[in-house]
Every structure is written in structure tokens, then in C-alpha cells.
Amino acid sequence: VRAIHKLTPTKENDFTLNDINDFSDSISSAFVSLNIGGWAIAALSLIVGMFGVANIMFVSVRERTSQIGLKKAIGAKKRVILAEFLLESAFLCIIGGLIGLLLVFGLTQLLTKALDFPVYISTTNMALAIFICIFVGIVAGYIPARQAARMDPVVAIRS
Numbered sequence: 001v002r003a004i005h006k007l008t009p010t011k012e013n014d015f016t017l018n019d020i021n022d023f024s025d026s027i028s029s030a031f032v033s034l035n036i037g038g039w040a041i042a043a044l045s046l047i048v049g050m051f052g053v054a055n056i057m058f059v060s061v062r063e064r065t066s067q068i069g070l071k072k073a074i075g076a077k078k079r080v081i082l083a084e085f086l087l088e089s090a091f092l093c094i095i096g097g098l099i100g101l102l103l104v105f106g107l108t109q110l111l112t113k114a115l116d117f118p119v120y121i122s123t124t125n126m127a128l129a130i131f132i133c134i135f136v137g138i139v140a141g142y143i144p145a146r147q148a149a150r151m152d153p154v155v156a157i158r159s
């Protein structure tokens with residue numbers, strides 16, 4: 001390189017040589033930072049979503065109080081009422097998760113075309129996302145479902 005730049009032995013280099021490993025390490029650390037940021041945003045979104053689902057389920061319990069009372073009056077067990085609301089909450093989160101996966105799939109297609117670089121989401125991550133949605137649904141729906149299961153049938157029918 002010194003010969004190409006026509007440098008004599010006494011002159012200092014007017015160029016630098018970069019090690020590909022240094023470049024690779026800096027790119028890797030940038031992707032690690034992006035990954036951590038993505039996980040933080042995802043965790044915050046899940047927490048906000050959990051509160052949203054819990055509120056929806058509290059409203060659902062309140063609106064169906066008389067139905068819950070009627071079911072309990074004709075013999076429905078607490079665990080049946082609990083399971084009904086937990087399943088509803090989990091189903092609500094699964095639908096939200098599927099919509100989210102469709103949006104992510106569309107975004108990956110756009111990024112692949114825009115960057116001319118393959119961007120994909122693995123089936124393992126998709127399955128993990130659905131399982132996390134189910135977990136969030138069960139956690140978010142537990143307190144409203146427990147409230148519904150513990151209702152006094154007489155009080156519930158009157159309201």
C-alpha cells in the first residue's frame with residue numbers, strides 16, 4: 001500500500017488498515033444494543049397490553065353480572081366460571097398476537113424489499129409469541145375471572 005501511495009521509507013503512512021474483526025465486533029455490538037432495545041420495548045408493550053386486557057375483562061364481568069348469577073344459580077361451579085373468563089381472555093390475546101404477527105410479517109417483507117437484504121422471523125419466535133400471548137391473557141384475566149367466579153348468585157342476578 002505504501003508503494004501505491006508512493007511513500008518513501010521516512011514518510012509516515014497516510015492510510016490506515018482496518019481489521020475486519022474490529023468492524024465485525026462493532027456491528028455485532030450495535031445489533032446487541034438493538035436487540036436489547038427491542039426486548040425492552042416488547043416487555044413494556046406486554047405490560048401495557050396486560051393492563052388493557054384486564055380492563056376489558058373487568059368490563060366484561062361487569063356487563064355479564066346477571067348472566068354469571070344465573071349460571072351460578074342453576075349450578076355452575078366456580079371453576080367453570082373461572083375457566084370461561086380465562087379462556088375468553090386468552091382468546092382475546094391470541095387474536096391480538098395473530099394480528100401482531102401479520103403486521104410483523106408485512107413489515108419484514110417491506111424491509112426485505114427496501115434493504116435488498118433478507119429479513120425474517122423464525123417459526124420458533126412466532127410460536128413463542130403465541131405462547132407469550134396465551135400467558136399474558138391468563139395472567140391479565142385471572143383477577144377478573146376470580147371476581148366473576150366468587151360472585152354471590154343472588155346479588156349478581158339482582159344487578
